[in-house]
Amino acid sequence: MSWFSFHFPDFALSFLGIIFEGIPFLLLGSLVSGAVEAFVPGEVLTRWLPKNYAAAIVVSALLGLVIPMCECGSVVVIRRLIRKGLPLSCAITYMMAAPIVSPVVALSTYAAFRGQNPLEITLLRLVLGFLIAVGVGMAVRDIPAERLLQPAMLDSLPGRRRTGLSMAAVPDDAALDLADGGVRGKLFRAVQSATSDFLDVTFFFVVGAAIASTFNTAVNQSLLVPIATNPTLSVMAMMVLAFALAICSSTDAFIAVSFRMFPPAAKLAFLVFGPVFDTKLCFLYGAVFRRWFVMSLGIGLFIVIALICNHLGLILNNT
Amino acid sequence: MTALFNRWLPGVTLLAWSAVLLSFYLTGRIASFLHPAFRGYVLVAGLLMLAMAACFLLLPGVASCCDDERCGHPLGRRKSGRILTFLILILPVATAAMVSPKNFGAATILNRGIVTDASGLISRTNAPRIMPPQPAAQTTTDNPAEPPLPTKDGSQPVAQAAASPAASQNAIDDYLPKAKDGNVEVQVIDLLYAAQDTSMRADFDGKTVETIGQLMPDDANNAGGNRFKLMRMFMYCCAADAKPIAALVEAPQKPNAPEMAWVRVIGKVTFPIEGGRTIPILNAVSVTQTDPPEETMLY
Numbered sequence: 001m002s003w004f005s006f007h008f009p010d011f012a013l014s015f016l017g018i019i020f021e022g023i024p025f026l027l028l029g030s031l032v033s034g035a036v037e038a039f040v041p042g043e044v045l046t047r048w049l050p051k052n053y054a055a056a057i058v059v060s061a062l063l064g065l066v067i068p069m070c071e072c073g074s075v076v077v078i079r080r081l082i083r084k085g086l087p088l089s090c091a092i093t094y095m096m097a098a099p100i101v102s103p104v105v106a107l108s109t110y111a112a113f114r115g116q117n118p119l120e121i122t123l124l125r126l127v128l129g130f131l132i133a134v135g136v137g138m139a140v141r142d143i144p145a146e147r148l149l150q151p152a153m154l155d156s157l158p159g160r161r162r163t164g165l166s167m168a169a170v171p172d173d174a175a176l177d178l179a180d181g182g183v184r185g186k187l188f189r190a191v192q193s194a195t196s197d198f199l200d201v202t203f204f205f206v207v208g209a210a211i212a213s214t215f216n217t218a219v220n221q222s223l224l225v226p227i228a229t230n231p232t233l234s235v236m237a238m239m240v241l242a243f244a245l246a247i248c249s250s251t252d253a254f255i256a257v258s259f260r261m262f263p264p265a266a267k268l269a270f271l272v273f274g275p276v277f278d279t280k281l282c283f284l285y286g287a288v289f290r291r292w293f294v295m296s297l298g299i300g301l302f303i304v305i306a307l308i309c310n311h312l313g314l315i316l317n318n319t
Numbered sequence: 320m321t322a323l324f325n326r327w328l329p330g331v332t333l334l335a336w337s338a339v340l341l342s343f344y345l346t347g348r349i350a351s352f353l354h355p356a357f358r359g360y361v362l363v364a365g366l367l368m369l370a371m372a373a374c375f376l377l378l379p380g381v382a383s384c385c386d387d388e389r390c391g392h393p394l395g396r397r398k399s400g401r402i403l404t405f406l407i408l409i410l411p412v413a414t415a416a417m418v419s420p421k422n423f424g425a426a427t428i429l430n431r432g433i434v435t436d437a438s439g440l441i442s443r444t445n446a447p448r449i450m451p452p453q454p455a456a457q458t459t460t461d462n463p464a465e466p467p468l469p470t471k472d473g474s475q476p477v478a479q480a481a482a483s484p485a486a487s488q489n490a491i492d493d494y495l496p497k498a499k500d501g502n503v504e505v506q507v508i509d510l511l512y513a514a515q516d517t518s519m520r521a522d523f524d525g526k527t528v529e530t531i532g533q534l535m536p537d538d539a540n541n542a543g544g545n546r547f548k549l550m551r552m553f554m555y556c557c558a559a560d561a562k563p564i565a566a567l568v569e570a571p572q573k574p575n576a577p578e579m580a581w582v583r584v585i586g587k588v589t590f591p592i593e594g595g596r597t598i599p600i601l602n603a604v605s606v607t608q609t610d611p612p613e614e615t616m617l618y
Contacts, residue, residue, distance in 0.1 A: 010420075017560075027367060031367070111357070200404070217431075220429075260562065
C-alpha cells in the first residue's frame, strides 16, 4: 500500500469537517477581541495591576480570562497597550498567556477533546500556558526595552524605556484613544476589528485545515507509528507541526485531536507551543520585537515545552 | 478601490461563508461533517456572519483598520494580501462544498486503518447506544419497601419478570431494539462494545441480528475466502476524526455487491477469540445491497 494517496472528495469531507467545527469558536474569539478593542480602554488594565512585580506578572497572565484574545489579536492589543503605558513585561506576559488562558480556548479545547479526557487536557493546557507566560514575563523583566522593542515601537513610547513596573507611565497620546462617536461608533469599530481579526486568522485556519486534512486522508497512518509511539519524537513532531500550521488557539484543539495516533502529551505540546510561537507569530512578533528576541523566544519555548511535555508524557504513561 | 478593499471584499467573504454554513445546516448536509453536539454552533455562526456582512455591505461607515500603519493584521495591510485572503477564504471552501461526498472512499478508510474491536477506540464518556436494563437484585435493594410500578400494558414489571431465567431472557429481549421483521436491530458499534462487555456479550451471543454497513474485503484472516468486513465510520467530533470501525461477517458465498457498497446483513452473532482478542463475527444468512442510511456516520 502506497504511503500517499490523495483523493479530493475525501479531502473535502475532512476539510469541511474541521472548518465547520472550528469556525464558530474562531468567530467567537474575533467578536470578543473586537469588543475589547472598541470598549475596553488600555488605562483600565494598567490601573488593575498590582504594584508588586511578581504579582503584576501573575495578574497579567490571568487577564486573558476576562479579556480573551487569540494570539493574533493579543499581538495587536499589546502594541496598543504598550503605547498606553502597560509595563512591557506585563504586556509580554499577557501576549503569551491570553491565547491559552482564556475561556474561549478552554471551551473549544474541552469540546474538541470530548470523550478523550477533556478536563485533564484542558486544565493541563491552561496551567502550562499560564506557567510559560509567567516564566517569560519574569525572564524579560530586567531587560531594557531598547533591547527588546523595534525602533519604531520605541519612538512611540513615553520617555522612560525599561520593562519594569517602575517605568510604567501612561502616555499622553490622544491619538491612541479609542474611537469616539458613542456606542454606535464603537459598535462599528468592534465589528470592523472583529472582521479584520476573523479574516486574517481564518486565512491561517483554512491553510491549517487543508494541511491537516491532507495528512488525515492521504497519508497512510500506519507509517507514523514509529514517530507517534516514541514519546520524545511524538512531542517534537507535534510542536514542529504546530509551528508550521499556525492555527488560531481558539480552534487548534480541533486539529490536534484529529491526529489520533499521537499520545496526549504530544497533543498537549501542540496546544501549548502553537499559540505562543508559530510561523505567523514570527511575522507578528517581528513587527513589535527585535529579531534576536523573537529567535531566542522561539528556541527557548521549544526546549522548555518539549521537556515539560516529554516529562508529563512519561508520568501519564506510568499512571 | 478603497471601498472595494475595505467594504466589499470583507462583506462578500462573510456573506459567502454565511451562505455555506447556513445551507449545509438547513439542508441537513451538516450531518456528514459534524457530531450533533456541534451542529447548532454552525447555525449561530452562519447567522452572526450574515449580520456582520450586512454591517459591511449596508452601512458605509465601516472602514478597515488595516489602512492604519499600526494595524497588526499582516495580510490586511497590503492590497495583495487582501486579495490573497479573499481567494484563500472563498475558493477552497466553495470547491469543497461542491464536491464533498457523504462518506469517505476506500483509500482514506484504508489509510486510517479499520478498527475491529472497541479497545482500538478512544474511551468515550457517553454510554453505548444500547444499554442493558438494571439488574433486578439492584433494583429491589435500592427500594426494598416499594413494590415495582405497574407497566402501562399491564405486563409483569421488569424487576418481577427478571426473577426467573425465562423472564430474565424476556427482559433482555425487551431492551434490544427490533427491526420490522423481528430481528434484533444493531449498529456495528454495538457489536464492538458488546465484545468488550461480558454481560452484553451474553445478551447478544447467538441472537439473530440485522445491521447495515459498507462492504470491505478482509485480507487479514480470511483463509476460507468467505469473510468480509461490515464497516461504518465512527465520529467523535467531526469527519476529520472519524474512525472506520468494522464487524467481521462470514457468509456462505461471496456477496453480490461491489466494495464500499451499502449492504444489509442478517445473521447470528458470535464472539470468538482471535489473536488473543474477543471479536464479534456475524454468521450471515442474508446479505443484500441497500441504500445508504440517512446519517452515514455513527456517533
